[in-house]
Amino acid sequence: MFYEQGDDVTSVDTERTAPEHTDHRSVLAQRRDELAVRVEPKGSRVYTARERAEAFVDPGTFVPMVPLRKAGPTGGSGVVTGWGSTSGHPVVVISHDAAVASGAIGAVFAETVQRAQRLAIDKGYPIVYINDSGGARIHDGIHALHGCGGIFANNVEASHVVPQISLILGPCAGAAAYSPALTDWTIMVKGQGQMFLTGPEIVKAATGEDASADDIGGSQLHTTVSGVAHLEVPTEEAAFEAARTLLSFLPNRVGGAAKVVEPRPADPVAVERLPLVVPDKSSVVFDMHEVLDGVLDAGERFELMPTHAPSVLTLLGRLDGRPVAVVANQPKARGGILDAKASVKISRFVEFCARYDLPILTFVDVPGFLPGTVEEGRGVITQGATMLRAYVEAKSPVLTVVVRKAYGGAYIAMGARSLGADFTWAWSGSEIAVMGPGGAVALLHRRALKEAEEPTVLRDQLAAEYRENVARPYLAAEAGIVDDVIFPEETRGRMVDALRLLSHESAR
Amino acid sequence: MAEARAEIVANVWKLVASVGDEVAVGDVLAVLETMKMEIPVPSPSAGTVIEIPVTEGQIVQEGDVIAVIE
Numbered sequence: 001m002f003y004e005q006g007d008d009v010t011s012v013d014t015e016r017t018a019p020e021h022t023d024h025r026s027v028l029a030q031r032r033d034e035l036a037v038r039v040e041p042k043g044s045r046v047y048t049a050r051e052r053a054e055a056f057v058d059p060g061t062f063v064p065m066v067p068l069r070k071a072g073p074t075g076g077s078g079v080v081t082g083w084g085s086t087s088g089h090p091v092v093v094i095s096h097d098a099a100v101a102s103g104a105i106g107a108v109f110a111e112t113v114q115r116a117q118r119l120a121i122d123k124g125y126p127i128v129y130i131n132d133s134g135g136a137r138i139h140d141g142i143h144a145l146h147g148c149g150g151i152f153a154n155n156v157e158a159s160h161v162v163p164q165i166s167l168i169l170g171p172c173a174g175a176a177a178y179s180p181a182l183t184d185w186t187i188m189v190k191g192q193g194q195m196f197l198t199g200p201e202i203v204k205a206a207t208g209e210d211a212s213a214d215d216i217g218g219s220q221l222h223t224t225v226s227g228v229a230h231l232e233v234p235t236e237e238a239a240f241e242a243a244r245t246l247l248s249f250l251p252n253r254v255g256g257a258a259k260v261v262e263p264r265p266a267d268p269v270a271v272e273r274l275p276l277v278v279p280d281k282s283s284v285v286f287d288m289h290e291v292l293d294g295v296l297d298a299g300e301r302f303e304l305m306p307t308h309a310p311s312v313l314t315l316l317g318r319l320d321g322r323p324v325a326v327v328a329n330q331p332k333a334r335g336g337i338l339d340a341k342a343s344v345k346i347s348r349f350v351e352f353c354a355r356y357d358l359p360i361l362t363f364v365d366v367p368g369f370l371p372g373t374v375e376e377g378r379g380v381i382t383q384g385a386t387m388l389r390a391y392v393e394a395k396s397p398v399l400t401v402v403v404r405k406a407y408g409g410a411y412i413a414m415g416a417r418s419l420g421a422d423f424t425w426a427w428s429g430s431e432i433a434v435m436g437p438g439g440a441v442a443l444l445h446r447r448a449l450k451e452a453e454e455p456t457v458l459r460d461q462l463a464a465e466y467r468e469n470v471a472r473p474y475l476a477a478e479a480g481i482v483d484d485v486i487f488p489e490e491t492r493g494r495m496v497d498a499l500r501l502l503s504h505e506s507a508r
Numbered sequence: 509m510a511e512a513r514a515e516i517v518a519n520v521w522k523l524v525a526s527v528g529d530e531v532a533v534g535d536v537l538a539v540l541e542t543m544k545m546e547i548p549v550p551s552p553s554a555g556t557v558i559e560i561p562v563t564e565g566q567i568v569q570e571g572d573v574i575a576v577i578e
Contacts, residue, residue: 337542370517
């Protein structure tokens, strides 16, 4: 008991405290007035740092952390941190203030960011970084570097615990580019956000190269060529919307509950078309999205890296109301081949999705790994091996269906049974073999082809025999390497049944 | 002026367009063949084909120009 019965705890000497009390109120009011002064955003920016944080979260839910923190007698910390909600789920927001020293990361800035990161890591909330910073604050010297390193360390620690999304809403140099690279997904606003180690002036001084900020680190470069960023959007609002949508597919933390919604049937038009999507001729390309439309729940999809390594698709969708991760070859782009970049794209996606226990649905139509000097020089062996590792280590449900062809090492890499897939199927018209018919015949019948009078006729005949006798999916099914051979229209039902089994509470 | 480029190392299997043809965006200018797949090369812009620097049967590398559109 803090108070004995009869103590009059409400009795205070108002005569003595009232004037002082009033003074406190006016000081705080004045401090808040100072904070509320709006510094007009520069360039193509629309919002201030605080307004960005407020625009990202559900309306009226943003609560700032340490808003009165100062970096010196006059300046603020240069970063707005706080929390709010997206669709009712908690989220921590860190928004760089480009109006304070170009958003440069000083010692106090870094400490403020780390405080917010710590809250998210310890309690398990996703973190969204709204990046607009020139990098380390030179005036703070090594204290700035120390702070940047601390942010990086927290990025890495958080990556094991909670989703981290980076939005690039201005030029982000040096440390401000490394931190996003340590997060899970990076979304750039076209023409406004850039990421580079050093800006155009220093590049010019160092190497003589004459390049604009967009040349060195624009969204076009990073979402198509480098793969540093994963989505390009036209506006700040679109970046906020994309981040909210992405979070709607993810649990709030590792081990958190899946955000299951009311199941929706697949689009009936796509379902009807499904048996006709794959062309008869095996060399003719098609759009894998049409297959996905005939299998997944109708409605929202979120494709990551749509323009980088487009021969494979990585996207989030829903099946039976449950968020799922989809990996697929895209024959429409470069024939759906695997190469070094496609392997990295898939590895990263599978690792991430498995960490958040999203089922991984793999749709296979792969002619192989692209051979040749260029790919070997890019380290396709290492990247391809990373893809194998990602599937082997994925502990979430893995379901794989071969829709047309799966040859050689690429067959294994696309989530084969041998890598630990829970269930695998092959469509009735598909081919699974150690090599494609052309290559296999050339190797197996080298002498006969050399001696034949009409080698092309013999080759075509042998290839047809190989396709019929060796490459049909029944050999794989008879060997138990695929669970079953199915009609295309059965795919959804098989996957839904398997997911219900694998996500049942008695599993694992 | 716009250039249609090879998106992958391949063999030029079939030239569909000829110099002087009027083409629209997305029209197939040529079909490449690689890994037993037919890879169409679409026109990046509408205009007239003014140059096709490759011949059928030729090997092209990723990024090589297949046709120039004006």
